[in-house]
Amino acid sequence: MKKRTYIITFLLGVVISLLVVFVQLPYYVTMPGAAQALEPLVHVENGDRDKGRLMLTTVRMGRANIAAYLLAHIRPYYELYPLKAIKQEGETDEEYTLRQLQLMEESKEAAIVVAYQHAHKPVTYQPRGVYVMSIVPGMPADHVLQVGDRIVRIDGKPVSTSKQLIEYVRQKKKGDRVTITWKRDGKEQTATLALAPFPQASKQVGLGLSPMTDYDVVTQPPVQIDSEKIGGPSAGLMFSLEIYNQLVEEDITKGHKIAGTGTISMSGEVGPIGGISQKVVAADxxxxxxxxxxxxxxxxxxxxxxxxxxAKKIGTKMKIVPVDTFADALRYLQTLQ
Structure with missing residues (x-):
């Protein structure tokens, strides 16, 4: 009898352990990630080698199981988010990942342009089409276009920027039909769609997609950025600083370890990101x-x-520096001893 009780208790424990680990809850959990050196990821041809270190910071994120859910209630800087706060309505895991990787590509393009312009090195960038970043469920583009498609023409007219696409569609009214041509896996496809009002903005009509301009950036000297599987736009500022540091003779780090975060635009403006506290912890x-x-x-x-x-809560000696632009960060670094 005692042996049978032990067996039942053991099996029950195994079942509970499996449930705790493998049952996914409708949440994502985020936590401090890592501060990763940028020099191994950025390669400017014949770029200078410097003594200091510029680092991007990351946040670890994954679907929450029961164990992660419980940890998020007791561990500092572990955060829970409902699925809808992370993924767009109707977005699959694959589409979310692809959207994040495309945001990283856009961020790298802007970082290159900003760094080369400030270093007074030759750089040109030409728009070459519009990527589909996301699709609104139930709208005309749903089940026709996919995240990652590159729109090249609308009504037979070439489309090179997201602004062109938006302004063209904005002139239309509900029920008007437009013919979209896009590339997917190297093959062109075409479809004619009737414009419809957006669910939360009935006076505004459209196809129901979020576009992003794809740029062809050419530099001298050449540069390559290996962002690995890092997604999102938040490393833009730090990428631009690392590229700049490899382009110029001076070492802007002055031997310091410098981390940070923030999006970067083609004009050099730094934008906000998520998970800032977790990134401060990672940098520290x-x-x-x-x-x-x-x-x-x-x-x-x-x-x-x-x-x-x-920074005050964790008692770090790390200096927190506010920046609105790439130039702000550069000015600060130039004052370092």
């Missing part, structure tokens, strides 16, 4: 001396203000 654990945080023009709830609060 990597021994960073300085951390750049998006200032958002001094907004009350800016990334910078949150980063300062987190």
């Amino acid at each position: 654990e990597a021994g960073a001396d300085i951390f750049f945080a998006p200032n958002e023009k001094g907004a009350k709830n800016s990334n910078y203000r949150e980063a300062v609060k987190t």
